[in-house]
Amino acid sequence: MEPKIDVLATLEAKARKTTIEELQQKGRRQLKVIRASEISGMIQESIRKTLEASELLPREQVDELVDRASAEFEELKEARIKEQRQARELATKLAKVQQDLEEAQKELERAHQECEALRQQGGAAAAPAALADGGASAAVMMKMMEELMALKAQVQQGAQGAAPAAGGNAAGLEEQLSKIAGALDEKLDRFGKKMGLSSAVDTATVDFSKLADRALEESAKLESNVDDVEIEKRKGAGIMGNLDKIRKMRGGG
């Protein structure tokens, strides 16, 4: 492929950023502005003139060259605008995810504090309340986990969307989003472990059906040959003796 000259990128790279205050300090009251596309137009015009004047190439080839250059320029310009828009969208998404995450953490913290307060209020007499509270806190955690999982999916989608945008900015965001996805994984694990530690929790109070639904839905959609494959089956001795024994021990027939 021929090397392309990205006029806009070059202009951007060479340009220096300054603030209005800085200019004012230097005593500047007015600025003349020019569009980048005009500069690029002027460059192209001068190339055409130089080439024509040099008489190195016939006129048609000069025209063709100039046409190709302007098409490339337009293409590059479009790509850059798209990249900038994507980078802006990703930045907004990132901010939103960070905010949601903070809120989720705060809510979890609050739930913990409430549980702690309840636990401290009741002494031995409040044991059943503490049990119920354990269930509630697990339910809250379950909800949190579902939310975090949804967030994680959102972040992953964001990271995938960032991949085609070639700009350095977008790549940086992609990295940041993956980092957040990683952090979310850790958080999910930790929440889960916390739930596991509270052995007083009655699982009946925690609703896992949504997660189960999702797994079932997803597995039903998967392309697979599992139905056509045989699996290992082992024969073993029966269990009726065991059942009779248990029934007898429990005073049954």
Added chain:
Amino acid sequence: MDQERTEDQTNDFEAGMESASSSATSTSKLLGRGLDIGTANIAAAVQTEEGGVEVAVERNAFLDIKADVYSKNMLTKLKVPYVVHNGNLVVLGQSAFELANIFSRETRRPMSDGLISPSDVDALPMIQLIIEKVLGEPAERGENCYFSVPAESIDADNNVIYHQGLFEGLLKKMGYTAKPINEAHALVFAELADQDFTGIGLSFGGGMVNACVSYKTIPALQFSVARGGDWIDKNVAQVLGIKASKATSIKESGIDIRDPKTREEEAVSIYYRNLIHYLMENIQVRFQSGQDMPSFPDPIDIVCSGGTSLIGGFIEVFQDEFSKLDFPIPIRRIFRAEEALNSVAKGCLVAAAIGE
């Protein structure tokens, strides 16, 4: 202490079961299923028409390979179970394990440390497919299915509630009435009928060992340790500077840990001894410090099961390590379950049939 299970005892027990089975099952097939959701294998037990038990098994392991038409056709032709997931071909179960060995790769085992964790959510549809495959559909809606869960670990932060709730949810959606039962408690239900379900059940799996001290079907103490066959493999691999999968194949190659012949076998033997000692020491400490522990007037049995207990010389080495302890409970015999790979699933089936 009579540490060997004698032929006579075995025969009596089975004869007893058969006569009971002919009287109780002549009319209808027993409803209910037992499901052992292990770190290495998922096994489902169901009663057969003849009154025996059939256990369907699949490895709880996956292998990702690049999806292309050629590979997919090949897998289909060879009847290797796969799913297409996120653009990848994921080989399931035993075949994943075999392919990984051929290509010197490690399989993906989302439950390797004993439990499914919230970050394994990606693997859930695949695990669910394996469960569906081994368990099949309920014979009638609401059929009992008891599934094994590990006990809280004494040495790792484990998330039993999430794991338990998730599988309960999945099985319910499949049309079962699902109930969890502790893995080692299920082992007691399967193997200690002739002792009135009194004794110690030790399930030696891949990711962990589960222990249950039971008194007349009631568990008095149950816990798990985050060490099992994988822990042995990892440590053997580390000291010998080899891959864990290589250590697994040495361990499973039919060696006898009473009489290690090579440096590798020596390493396997050392870690087996360490695991057994660690486990029994923990039962001892917990039993002594626990409240409301039953007192056992008569000596009780210790039954071992699970893939890790299959190694040659296991029971003898167990007895040797046991004799070094001042164990607080009198022990009559230590033995390995005859169907060491089926016991937990069968115990779950017993619980399902009783509706425990």
